[in-house]
Amino acid sequence: MKKRNMPLLTACIILLVALVVGACSNNAGNTGNKGGNATNAPSEATNSPSNEGDAGQASYPREVDSAGGEKVTIEAQPKRVALVHWGLTQELMNFDLDSIAITLPFTEKQSFLGTEVYKPYVAQYDDVTVVGENTQVNLEALLQYAPDVILAGSATNKEIADQLKQIAPTVFIDEEQTNVWTDWQGVMTQFGAVLGLEDNAKAKIDEASVQVEQAKQQLDGVEGTVAYLQVRDKNIWLQGTTYAGDYYAPLGLTPPKEAEGDGVELTLEGLAAINPDHIFLGYFNYNDKSMAALSDEWEQSEVWKKLKAVQSNQVYAIDGEMAFGYGPISRTNGTAAIAEAFKK
Numbered sequence: 001m002k003k004r005n006m007p008l009l010t011a012c013i014i015l016l017v018a019l020v021v022g023a024c025s026n027n028a029g030n031t032g033n034k035g036g037n038a039t040n041a042p043s044e045a046t047n048s049p050s051n052e053g054d055a056g057q058a059s060y061p062r063e064v065d066s067a068g069g070e071k072v073t074i075e076a077q078p079k080r081v082a083l084v085h086w087g088l089t090q091e092l093m094n095f096d097l098d099s100i101a102i103t104l105p106f107t108e109k110q111s112f113l114g115t116e117v118y119k120p121y122v123a124q125y126d127d128v129t130v131v132g133e134n135t136q137v138n139l140e141a142l143l144q145y146a147p148d149v150i151l152a153g154s155a156t157n158k159e160i161a162d163q164l165k166q167i168a169p170t171v172f173i174d175e176e177q178t179n180v181w182t183d184w185q186g187v188m189t190q191f192g193a194v195l196g197l198e199d200n201a202k203a204k205i206d207e208a209s210v211q212v213e214q215a216k217q218q219l220d221g222v223e224g225t226v227a228y229l230q231v232r233d234k235n236i237w238l239q240g241t242t243y244a245g246d247y248y249a250p251l252g253l254t255p256p257k258e259a260e261g262d263g264v265e266l267t268l269e270g271l272a273a274i275n276p277d278h279i280f281l282g283y284f285n286y287n288d289k290s291m292a293a294l295s296d297e298w299e300q301s302e303v304w305k306k307l308k309a310v311q312s313n314q315v316y317a318i319d320g321e322m323a324f325g326y327g328p329i330s331r332t333n334g335t336a337a338i339a340e341a342f343k344k
Contacts, residue, residue: 067154067174077196082147084137085156090327091187093121094204101145103132184327215339216252224277226253231283233292238263279309282320316341
């Protein structure tokens with residue numbers, strides 16, 4: 001009798017152990033799953049942005065803001081990202097992504113992508129596809145690229161808004177609410193929310209802030225007015241505080257009163273009337289001396305030679321195409337160039 005019951009008891013024990021082990025295994029698996037099973041996960045787990053975006057663990061789907069009060073649902077963290085606003089390329093290129101499609105400010109032949117400054121940024125991507133030039137977006141090339149999400153401007157890309165939405169979920173930066181030409185930090189913050197890379201955006205913004213503070217400390221003691229000139233072949237402009245503001249107050253430097261606002265186009269006599277203590281010549285032929293620069297003619301003039309900045313050897317040459325561009329790459333390189341010039 002005793003021998004006949006032993007197999008049954010053993011079987012019961014084995015079954016009980018198997019059930020316990022299976023339950024533990026299921027619990028361990030759920031611990032590694034951020035949201036658990038989709039049917040049981042709380043709504044916050046699927047819809048709220050995560051701070052783990054840079055590790056590729058941002059929670060999706062997520063709903064993000066687009067211009068005009070619209071909400072756009074992004075189903076999964078974007079891997080292929082297209083930008084059709086030509087002025088925001090620098091912001092996008094500061095994100096850790098595998099593949100991007102961009103619209104260039106000028107023609108592809110004139111592209112900045114092959115310059116020394118941009119090479120490290122371009123090299124980080126497996127693929128950089130050009131899908132347009134300035135406001136002209138090549139919709140066929142964009143469709144062929146097959147983006148997971150499209151980033152656009154509410155004003156810049158208004159005419160093709162419907163076509164963009166047919167290609168992929170499209171998020172429009174509200175250009176009435178955000179000055180995309182001066183507030184690159186705001187643009188990057190919005191991009192970060194769409195891409196699940198909020199930490200990436202914050203790190204770049206913080207890094208730039210530290211650089212500016214260090215430069216300001218270095219430039220402490222610089223006296224007099226500072227004028228930034230955009231030097232072209234036939235024209236020279238005094239850069240105003242509207243678009244070159246990052247290089248004035250944040251660095252503790254004083255602009256001439258004529259630089260308040262948008263700035264003005266200058267003649268040599270106009271520059272002499274301003275007569276700043278320091279002059280930065282932002283050459284647009286900095287990397288290609290085969291192109292002309294109007295300042296070369298000015299420097300032969302007696303009027304030029306009598307300027308305070310000239311006589312005190314306080315005229316500095318910088319890459320104007322880079323320094324006066326829009327976005328974090330231009331601004332960080334411009335800040336570094338200005339700080340370095342004052343060292344010499």
